[in-house]
Amino acid sequence: MITISHTHEEGTLVTGTVKGDGAWEILRTHGFHFFPSIKMIGIRQSRDQAAKRYKINGAAEALREAGFEVTVEIDDTPRDRAQVLADQSDRLEDRHAALAAKASKHAGRAAAAADRANQLSERFAGGQPILVGHHSERGARRDQKSMDAAMRTSVSEDRTAQETARRANAVGKQAAYSARPRVTARRIKRLEADLRRVQRNLDGYTRRHLLHDGTPYYIDEHPPATGEYREQLLAEKARLEKQLEYDREQLGTATDDGEFVEWGKHNIHVGDRVWAWGYNGLATKTNPTTVQVDFRDHWKPKVKYTDVVQVECPHGDEPDLIAPNEPTPTQPARTKVEVPKLDHDELQAALRRANAVRVGRDREAFVSPPAVVERLMELAEIERTMTVLEPSAGTGNIAAAAVERGGIVTCVEIDANLVEVLADRVPGATMIYRHDFLETDTAQVGTFDRIVMNPPFSGGQDILHVTHALQFLNPGGRLVAVMGAGIIFHQSKTAERFRALVEERGGEFEPLPAGSFAPATNANTVVVVIPAAA
Secondary structure (H helix, E strand, C coil): CEEEEEECCCEEEEECCCCCCCHHHHHHCCCCEEECCCCEEECCCCCCCCCCHHHHHHHHHHHHHCCCCEEEEECCCCCCHHHHHHHHHHHHHHHHHHHHHHHHHHHHHHHHHHHHHHHHHHHHCCCCCEEECCCCHHHHHHHHHHHHHHHHHHHHHHHHHHHHHHHHHHCCHHHHHHCCHHHHHHHHHHHHHHHHHHHHHHHCEEEEEECCCCCEEEEEEECCCCHHHHHHHHHHHHHHHHHHHHHHHHHHHHHHCCCCCCCCCCCCCCCCEEEECCEEEEEEEECCCEEEEECECCECCEEEHHHEEEEEECCCCCCEEECCCCCCCCCCCCCCCCCCCCCCHHHHHHHHHHHHCEEEHHHCCCCCCHHHHHHHHHHHCCCCCCEEEECCCCCCHHHHHHHHCCCEEEEECCCHHHHHHHHHHCCCCCEEECCCHHHCCHHHHCCEEEEEECCCCHHHHHHHHHHHHHHHEEEEEEEEEEEEHHHHCCCCHHHHHHHHHHHHCCCEEEECCCCCCCCCCCCCEEEEEEECCC
16 A cells, blocks of 8 residues: 655655556655655645645556555645744754765775875875886876876765865855845735735636737637646645744734834835835835936836835934844754865876876886985985086976075976976976986086986996086085985905995995885885095
């Protein structure tokens, strides 16, 4: 047995149906909806309204034709308006709590996705480019896609959390606004018009359509309502009368307390200054429902009396300003719902670099992570106004750190894409040369107080680059470079000669922690410090 019931307290609800029995497919075509909060089927916005009998009876008839046994129960007795508003207030409190919980849930998802994106961004930290053809390319591209998906999820969830928090904090504002005396007065006018319309349909009426000379050309006869339409109109009439009684009582109290003035021809006269929403001018004519105001430039709009805010009436030596002392709308005291707004700028910048910067595997462009850069700066001991060179500068992590310490920085980089990245990430660099460093000499770039570098490692390139860089040192200068850890123990003549050079100049090797350049590469590395020749 399916029951479709309607009361003003509960609205229109359906009981006796279960998922999969076929009733839902019929009900939805007749304007019924499923309410997840109460796990029931019903008609939206049917509480404290006259039953929508055409929907209810239409759905009941369709269900019966499909073989269901259906009972319709309608109680259209309107409730006391004060009780209606009290119940609405309780539902608003429940809605505020539900929205607050929803905002917190989405904020948690946004933070979790942002943490995931941050973890993935470590591969691209400091502008690490994708090395096309290198064994790390596949993992880098996979992380790039995962990072993009995590960041998009984080941004979407963060927006949802912020919007839900805004909705939670707005709960009750409309109710507070609707209770204002001026709004109540406008609502009374609308309810009175609705009541006249309902009564006209109950009694029946005739509408005459006239020609320009007043001769009727069509008469539209509307007989008195009958059947279920009449029952619905009677229920609507009772509801309107209940609400009008309550609103008139509230407005009368506000008038007695000086919170509302009912404007009309009785207290607005020609020549009075009238303030309304958007208008401020002298009254030129008063009508039954509006006052004409000389606003500006001979524009004379008609303003509804319900939109008037205050009136200045010159009755004697001094002008008399009439204005209601309307109270400020108040809402129940609630804790403001606030969720942290995430800043995705840094993640988006890392993702843009990951998408835009790609170099061939032969470049070995493994950028220096923050911890490595910090150690290089400590060993370089850069002071303000010192000239600093970063050969094969890549994306400029070392150069940027040197600029922060007051160095006058010059970069050399052969890759055109990376030169553009350098210009963007290290705007404090004095010069950026697009050269092959091994083909660069002092006549082109000069000499420097400090050289800090992270050259390619494979095939002894690090020895070649560091040895070439020594010619750019000023007397008393210092070179600090990252090198492959093999330089410490390789038995090749090149490695031995290089270790002898470092020893001769009073330099030193310092191993870096294992995995310092992970996940881009797992190669072990050291830092070499070489003073300039005496």
